[in-house]
Amino acid sequence: MSQFQESRRRGRQIFMILATLLCIAAVVLFARNVREEIDQLEAARSDNIQWTLSQIEVEFLEYWIALASAVEKENGDLISVRREFDVFYSRITTVNNGQLFSGLRLEEGFSEHLNLVNAFLTSSVAFIDGSDEELLDSLKDMQTATENVRPEVRALANSGLNFFAELADRQRLAFSAALARLGYIVAGLIVLLSGLILYLSWLNTRSRKQQRDTLEVNERINTIISTSLDGVIVANIRGEILEFNNASEEIFGHYAEDVFGKNIGDVIVPEHLKAGHEAGMQRMKENGEKHVVGHGRVQLEAVRKNGELFPVELAIQSAETEDGELFIAFLRDISEKVAAELELVQARDKALESEKAKSEFLAVMSHEIRTPLNGLLGNLSLLKDTNIGKDQREYIANMETSGRLLLSHVTGVLDITRYDSGSLEQSRRPMEIEPFLQDLLDSQSGQADAHNTQLEWVWKGKSVGTVNSDPDLLQPVLLNLIGNAVKFTKNGQVRIEIEKVGGSEGQPELEFRVSDNGIGIEPEKLDMVFDDFVTGNISFNRSSGGTGLGLGIARRYAEALGGTVTVESKIGKGSTFTFRAPFHTLMDTDTADELEKTVKQKPLNILVVEDNEINSQVAREMLKKMGHSVTEAADGRAGVEAAEDTAFDLIFMDITMPVMDGREATRTIRSSQGKSANAPIVALTANVVEADREAIISDGINEVLSKPISRTKLAEALRDVIAPTSHSVLDTDQLQELLELLGTEGFETTLARFRDEGEAFLASLPALEGKDLIESAHKFAGSAAMIGASELHEALKSLEGFAKNGEFNHIQSTKRTLLEVWARVREELS
Structure with missing residues (x-):
C-alpha cells in the first residue's frame, strides 16, 4: 500500500471515530435535557400547583359560607369565620410568596385578580383581628365585600389553571421536541455506528484478504527460495542466519536446522576473508557504511562444510523490518563457470600461439621466398640495361613477368589473410x-x-x-x-x-x-x-x-x-x-616523367643496410644508375655506426639481419644524436604481414618497401620520401578559401599571427614536457589545420599522442621532424 493510500485510510478512521464521539456526546447532552424536563414535570406534580389554585376557590367558599352563617345568627360563630379566613389568607399567601407561582404572578390577568384579592384580604384583616364586637358589627359589610370579591377569586383560580394548563402543554411540547432530537441523534448514531460497523467489517474482510495474500506471497516466496538454483541466505544485523534454502544446503553442505542462529561468517566465510567480513559488519553496525550490500554482483571465495574453497558470485540486498535490518544474500557456485573460463582462456592462448606460429611461418616463408626472388628479379632488371639482343630482351621480360607473377602468388596468399582481417592497406x-x-x-x-x-x-x-x-x-x-x-x-x-x-x-x-x-x-x-x-x-x-x-x-x-x-x-x-x-x-605522362626526372636529377647520399650480398648489389647498382651515391652496411650494427658519422639523405634498412636487426638499428639511430638521426628510413622487408608492418612503422621508419626490389619501387620510394620536400606543404585551395573569407588585410594578419605562433612554439619546443607539451602541441595543431599545413598538423598530433603516452624516443624524433617541417612551412609563408 502506498503512503498516500495509507494516509487516506488513517484519515477515514479518525473521521469515523470523531463522528462517533460527537454523536455520543450529543446523545448524552440531549438525554440530560430530557431528564431535566422530566424532573420539571415531576416537580410540578409534587407541589400540586393546580390543586392549590382549586383549593383557593374552595377555601374562599368555606369562608363565605362561615361568614353567611355568622350573619344569619345573632352572635354568630366568629371562630369559624376567623378560621376559614385564615385558611383562605394562607392559601393566598402561598400564591404570593411561593417559588412555583413566580411565573404565574408575572401573568398580567392573574396578577390583577391577585391584587384585588390581596386588597380584599388586607381590608378584612382589621375586622378579623379586631374584637368580637367589632367583627359582629362588620359582618354584613364583610359579607358584602366578600360577595363583591367572589368573581375575582374565581377568576384568579381559573386564570391560574389556564396558565398551568398552557405551561404543561409547552412542557410537553418541549419534552416531545427533546425526545425527537434525542431520537434523531440516536438514529444518526445508529446510522453512524452501522456505517462504522460496515467499515470495520470491510476492513476486517480486507485485512483477511491481505492476510491471505500475504500468506500466499510468503508461500510463493518460500517456494521460490526453496526451489531456487541459487543459494539464498537471510541474516540479521548481527550476522545471525535466519533463512538457509535448499540450494544453500547443496552448495555449502550444511543442513538448514544446523546453521539457524549461527553467525554467517562462521558458516561460509573462509579464514583468510573473515577479518574483512567482520570489519564490514562492524562498519554497518556503527555507521551503516556498506561496501558490498546493494552494489551488484561480486565474485568472492566461500568455504564448504568440508573445508573446500570455491568461487561464488554474490549479491547482497538489505531490507528494513520491525525486527531491524535484514540482509539477503544470493549466492551462486561458479566453480564450473570459472573452470570453463579458464579453459577458454587456455584455448584462446593456444589459438593465439597457433596464430602467432602461423604468422611467424608466413613471415619466414615470405622472407625465404622473396629474398631469392629479389635477387632474381633485380639481376634481370640489371641485365636489361646491358647490351643484349631483341630476342634475349624479350625472354628476360617474360622471365621477369613470370617472376613477378610468382611473387604475386606469394603476396596473394599473404594478402588474403590481411584482407580478411581488415588490415589490407x-x-x-x-x-x-x-x-x-x-x-x-x-x-x-x-x-x-x-x-x-x-x-x-x-x-x-x-x-x-x-x-x-x-x-x-x-x-x-x-x-x-x-x-x-x-x-x-x-x-x-x-x-x-x-x-x-x-x-x-x-x-x-x-x-x-x-x-x-x-x-x-x-x-x-x-x-x-x-x-x-x-x-x-x-x-x-x-x-x-x-x-x-x-x-x-x-x-x-x-x-x-x-x-x-x-x-x-x-x-x-x-x-x-x-x-x-x-x-x-592525375597529371599527364609528360608531367609524371618530369617528376621522375626531378628525382633523378637530384643526387642523394644513400645508405643501404642489407645482409644479403645479392640484394645489396642489386640495390646499389639500381641507385647508382639513377645517379645517387651509395654506402653499404652488412648488418644493423654497421648501419648504426655509419649513420652516426655521416649525414645520409636516405637510408634503406633491411629488417631481418644478424648482429642487430633493422628495427633495433632504426630505434638506435632515431634515439641517438648522430648525423643521420633525422634522415628518412625506408624498410626493406620480405615480411609483409600487417601486424609486423605496423610495428615497423612505430619504430620510426618512414616507409616500408616490400621485396623484391625493382627500379620502379626504388623510384617511388625516393619520390614518396624525398620528393615531398620540393612539394608544397600548404593547401593552396584552403588558403584561397581563407583569403576570400577574410579579405587581403585579414588574410595577411592571420598568416603573420600564425608565423609568430609557430616561431614561439618552436623556440619553446626543446623545453616543453608533459602537460605543457600536450597543450601547446594541441593548440598549435589547430592553427596548422586552419592554415592548411596538413603535414605540420599531422606531426603536431603525433607529438601530442606520444606525449600523452610518455614515449620519449618518439617525442624526440618527432620534435626534430617538426623543426624540418616548420622550416618548409615558414619558407612557403614567406
Missing part, C-alpha cells in the same frame, strides 16, 4: 593503364600461344591517361581474370575491353571486360567461382592446374579498390568477367 600511385595492361598480356602470351589463343585489348571510347591507383592490387585482379580466360580457352580469343562507364572527369569509373569464347561455366557454379579453392569440373581442368584461389583473390582485391567483379557465362559459348572500379585521373 592500399598504396595508390600514378600509373598508366596501357603499358600496365600490355605487360599483363605479355606475361600470358606463352600460355596463350600454347592454346593457340589470340590475346588483344582495346579502349572503348577515349583513354583517360594516367590514373592514381594501387597497381599491386590492380594487377592480381586483371591477371587472374586474364589468366583464367586463357586457361580455359583453346583455339579461340581472349579480348579485354576498357571503357569509362561513369563517374566524373577527375574520378572516372572504369570497366574492364575480359571476354573469351572458351568452354564456359556451368550455371550452378556461377555463384561459387569467386570462392576460395573452387575449380571447374570440366574435362581438361585438371591438366590446366590451379589452386582455386585466383578468382577469390581477384574478388577481394577488387573490393579493396572499391570495385566489383561479376561474371556471365554460357556452356560452350564462353565467359565474360567484368571488373568495375573508381579511379582518379
Whole structure:
C-alpha cells in the first residue's frame, strides 16, 4: 500500500471515530435535557400547583359560607369565620410568596385578580383581628365585600389553571421536541455506528484478504527460495542466519536446522576473508557504511562444510523490518563457470600461439621466398640495361613477368589473410593503364600461344591517361581474370575491353571486360567461382592446374579498390568477367616523367643496410644508375655506426639481419644524436604481414618497401620520401578559401599571427614536457589545420599522442621532424 493510500485510510478512521464521539456526546447532552424536563414535570406534580389554585376557590367558599352563617345568627360563630379566613389568607399567601407561582404572578390577568384579592384580604384583616364586637358589627359589610370579591377569586383560580394548563402543554411540547432530537441523534448514531460497523467489517474482510495474500506471497516466496538454483541466505544485523534454502544446503553442505542462529561468517566465510567480513559488519553496525550490500554482483571465495574453497558470485540486498535490518544474500557456485573460463582462456592462448606460429611461418616463408626472388628479379632488371639482343630482351621480360607473377602468388596468399582481417592497406600511385595492361598480356602470351589463343585489348571510347591507383592490387585482379580466360580457352580469343562507364572527369569509373569464347561455366557454379579453392569440373581442368584461389583473390582485391567483379557465362559459348572500379585521373605522362626526372636529377647520399650480398648489389647498382651515391652496411650494427658519422639523405634498412636487426638499428639511430638521426628510413622487408608492418612503422621508419626490389619501387620510394620536400606543404585551395573569407588585410594578419605562433612554439619546443607539451602541441595543431599545413598538423598530433603516452624516443624524433617541417612551412609563408 502506498503512503498516500495509507494516509487516506488513517484519515477515514479518525473521521469515523470523531463522528462517533460527537454523536455520543450529543446523545448524552440531549438525554440530560430530557431528564431535566422530566424532573420539571415531576416537580410540578409534587407541589400540586393546580390543586392549590382549586383549593383557593374552595377555601374562599368555606369562608363565605362561615361568614353567611355568622350573619344569619345573632352572635354568630366568629371562630369559624376567623378560621376559614385564615385558611383562605394562607392559601393566598402561598400564591404570593411561593417559588412555583413566580411565573404565574408575572401573568398580567392573574396578577390583577391577585391584587384585588390581596386588597380584599388586607381590608378584612382589621375586622378579623379586631374584637368580637367589632367583627359582629362588620359582618354584613364583610359579607358584602366578600360577595363583591367572589368573581375575582374565581377568576384568579381559573386564570391560574389556564396558565398551568398552557405551561404543561409547552412542557410537553418541549419534552416531545427533546425526545425527537434525542431520537434523531440516536438514529444518526445508529446510522453512524452501522456505517462504522460496515467499515470495520470491510476492513476486517480486507485485512483477511491481505492476510491471505500475504500468506500466499510468503508461500510463493518460500517456494521460490526453496526451489531456487541459487543459494539464498537471510541474516540479521548481527550476522545471525535466519533463512538457509535448499540450494544453500547443496552448495555449502550444511543442513538448514544446523546453521539457524549461527553467525554467517562462521558458516561460509573462509579464514583468510573473515577479518574483512567482520570489519564490514562492524562498519554497518556503527555507521551503516556498506561496501558490498546493494552494489551488484561480486565474485568472492566461500568455504564448504568440508573445508573446500570455491568461487561464488554474490549479491547482497538489505531490507528494513520491525525486527531491524535484514540482509539477503544470493549466492551462486561458479566453480564450473570459472573452470570453463579458464579453459577458454587456455584455448584462446593456444589459438593465439597457433596464430602467432602461423604468422611467424608466413613471415619466414615470405622472407625465404622473396629474398631469392629479389635477387632474381633485380639481376634481370640489371641485365636489361646491358647490351643484349631483341630476342634475349624479350625472354628476360617474360622471365621477369613470370617472376613477378610468382611473387604475386606469394603476396596473394599473404594478402588474403590481411584482407580478411581488415588490415589490407592500399598504396595508390600514378600509373598508366596501357603499358600496365600490355605487360599483363605479355606475361600470358606463352600460355596463350600454347592454346593457340589470340590475346588483344582495346579502349572503348577515349583513354583517360594516367590514373592514381594501387597497381599491386590492380594487377592480381586483371591477371587472374586474364589468366583464367586463357586457361580455359583453346583455339579461340581472349579480348579485354576498357571503357569509362561513369563517374566524373577527375574520378572516372572504369570497366574492364575480359571476354573469351572458351568452354564456359556451368550455371550452378556461377555463384561459387569467386570462392576460395573452387575449380571447374570440366574435362581438361585438371591438366590446366590451379589452386582455386585466383578468382577469390581477384574478388577481394577488387573490393579493396572499391570495385566489383561479376561474371556471365554460357556452356560452350564462353565467359565474360567484368571488373568495375573508381579511379582518379592525375597529371599527364609528360608531367609524371618530369617528376621522375626531378628525382633523378637530384643526387642523394644513400645508405643501404642489407645482409644479403645479392640484394645489396642489386640495390646499389639500381641507385647508382639513377645517379645517387651509395654506402653499404652488412648488418644493423654497421648501419648504426655509419649513420652516426655521416649525414645520409636516405637510408634503406633491411629488417631481418644478424648482429642487430633493422628495427633495433632504426630505434638506435632515431634515439641517438648522430648525423643521420633525422634522415628518412625506408624498410626493406620480405615480411609483409600487417601486424609486423605496423610495428615497423612505430619504430620510426618512414616507409616500408616490400621485396623484391625493382627500379620502379626504388623510384617511388625516393619520390614518396624525398620528393615531398620540393612539394608544397600548404593547401593552396584552403588558403584561397581563407583569403576570400577574410579579405587581403585579414588574410595577411592571420598568416603573420600564425608565423609568430609557430616561431614561439618552436623556440619553446626543446623545453616543453608533459602537460605543457600536450597543450601547446594541441593548440598549435589547430592553427596548422586552419592554415592548411596538413603535414605540420599531422606531426603536431603525433607529438601530442606520444606525449600523452610518455614515449620519449618518439617525442624526440618527432620534435626534430617538426623543426624540418616548420622550416618548409615558414619558407612557403614567406
